[in-house]
Amino acid sequence: MMKTDITNRHDIHLLVSVFYQKLLADESISYLFTDVAKIKLEEHLDVLVDFWETILLNTGSYQKNVMALHLKLHQQSPLQPHHFKTWLSFFHASVNELFDGPNAEMARQRATGIATVMQIKIAELKKDEI
Numbered sequence: 001m002m003k004t005d006i007t008n009r010h011d012i013h014l015l016v017s018v019f020y021q022k023l024l025a026d027e028s029i030s031y032l033f034t035d036v037a038k039i040k041l042e043e044h045l046d047v048l049v050d051f052w053e054t055i056l057l058n059t060g061s062y063q064k065n066v067m068a069l070h071l072k073l074h075q076q077s078p079l080q081p082h083h084f085k086t087w088l089s090f091f092h093a094s095v096n097e098l099f100d101g102p103n104a105e106m107a108r109q110r111a112t113g114i115a116t117v118m119q120i121k122i123a124e125l126k127k128d129e130i
């Protein structure tokens with residue numbers, strides 16, 4: 001079947017649902033969601049939809065500080081390079097399975113960019129600990 005681009009909230013909900021099925025099935029990363037942050041899945045997915053809608057479709061529905069939230073998470077339980085590799089590979093795989101087009105490409109690029117900045121900020125926290 002021909003893949004189409006990410007164009008609306010429904011597409012993004014499908015993307016984050018498929019992505020979280022992969023994340024939550026992998027024990028090397030799922031504990032951060034289930035045991036550390038103790039997410040409520042449906043509510044969490046709605047927030048993720050707001051986030052990606054704001055990035056890809058310019059809705060402005062996500063207003064929080066995603067970076068600060070992950071630095072806080074890292075202080076509860078370390079986010080390691082292997083977590084970022086796993087997170088990004090599942091994200092990219094989910095986009096590629098479902099969609100193709102400029103917004104699909106933008107989703108992959110922004111995820112990679114944000115993950116890179118997160119890792120740099122985490123490394124900066126480590127410097128302060130010395």
Ligand code: HEM
Pocket residue numbers: 029032033037039047048051064065066069070073079080083084087110111112114115118
């Ligand atoms: C090592 C990689 C990552 C892990 C393990 C991870 C884990 C988590 C967890 C456990 C939460 C729930 C936090 C809470 O509700 O207290 C969360 C929230 C979130 N994550 Fe990540 N994350 C990672 C990378 C990323 C990246 C790269 C992005 C963006 C491209 C991202 C976007 C979000 C968003 C939008 C939320 C919702 C924040 C909110 O409630 O306002 N995450 N993440």
